[in-house]
Amino acid sequence: MITCFDIGGSFVRHGLLQTDGNVVESGRVETPGTDWLSFVDAIKNRCDTGSDPVSISLAGAFDERTGIADVANIPCLHKRNVLKDLEAALGRTVLITNDADAFALAEAVAGSGRGKPVVFGIILGSGVGGGIAVNGGLVKGYDGIAGEWGHGPVMDPTAGGQLSGLGHFPCGCGQTGCIDAVCSARGMEKIHLSLHGLALSSRQITGAWHEGDPAAIRTIEAYTTLLSRALSVIVNTLGPHVVPVSGGLSGEAALLDLIDRKTRALVLADYADPLVIKGRFAENGGLMGASIIARIAYGEAPA
Numbered sequence: 001m002i003t004c005f006d007i008g009g010s011f012v013r014h015g016l017l018q019t020d021g022n023v024v025e026s027g028r029v030e031t032p033g034t035d036w037l038s039f040v041d042a043i044k045n046r047c048d049t050g051s052d053p054v055s056i057s058l059a060g061a062f063d064e065r066t067g068i069a070d071v072a073n074i075p076c077l078h079k080r081n082v083l084k085d086l087e088a089a090l091g092r093t094v095l096i097t098n099d100a101d102a103f104a105l106a107e108a109v110a111g112s113g114r115g116k117p118v119v120f121g122i123i124l125g126s127g128v129g130g131g132i133a134v135n136g137g138l139v140k141g142y143d144g145i146a147g148e149w150g151h152g153p154v155m156d157p158t159a160g161g162q163l164s165g166l167g168h169f170p171c172g173c174g175q176t177g178c179i180d181a182v183c184s185a186r187g188m189e190k191i192h193l194s195l196h197g198l199a200l201s202s203r204q205i206t207g208a209w210h211e212g213d214p215a216a217i218r219t220i221e222a223y224t225t226l227l228s229r230a231l232s233v234i235v236n237t238l239g240p241h242v243v244p245v246s247g248g249l250s251g252e253a254a255l256l257d258l259i260d261r262k263t264r265a266l267v268l269a270d271y272a273d274p275l276v277i278k279g280r281f282a283e284n285g286g287l288m289g290a291s292i293i294a295r296i297a298y299g300e301a302p303a
């Protein structure tokens, strides 16, 4: 049986591809971050005894041309040829897909984008990512990087003149002022710290926002303004029929609603319905996407 994995910085989640095409999470273990052999064991111990393929959603960039992953928060995989090394260690065929791509594909095939030609799935969590699916298939792009709108030093630190003194935030990619650095959950926290001198978690900030706290209101206004301005350019470029959201901030319905209204006010097209919405697979897009990748590669799930 094909085993599907969702490998994140915190957990390795796994599930078996069902005959109806769905995948059900059957367990999770903490991600062995630094030790390659422990990581291999974590995968190996959750596969059956045969030699069926495994399909993996990976929380990081993956270049299928070279097999090399770029996963700074899982050091034992970072810059490694994960595809070659894992296939050698497991004695199985390994399929690897970036987690944002897996989520976008899951939404396009079986979620909020089902039957819709263009789906731009985005992740708003510890980082900002994205994946593009057109007519039910992934757009990979040069080096497999299509959809990764989180990087590039594009941020206006004045939020269109609404702010002063916000400053440019350095990004993990080496640049300064990336969407990922400003509009991730950590970015929201940095905005709050920069504006008010208060070190709160994103959960605390959104909680204070719900209670009408003026400082949190200002932070969320800046955050959603910066995010929707960047997103509007992507929406005008791609013309997505829906922008499903995954990641830790996707559970904040009011936040997504505000991002949606601000984005739709900025774009050229006149969207009659909400565009930026919580994805159907916001919680399990990695596993679901990995299962769809396996089905595309191997046909229907084995009985």
Ligand SMILES: [Zn+2]
Pocket (backbone or CB within 6 Å): 150, 151, 152, 171, 172, 173, 174, 175, 178, 179, 180, 181
């Ligand atoms: Zn960056």
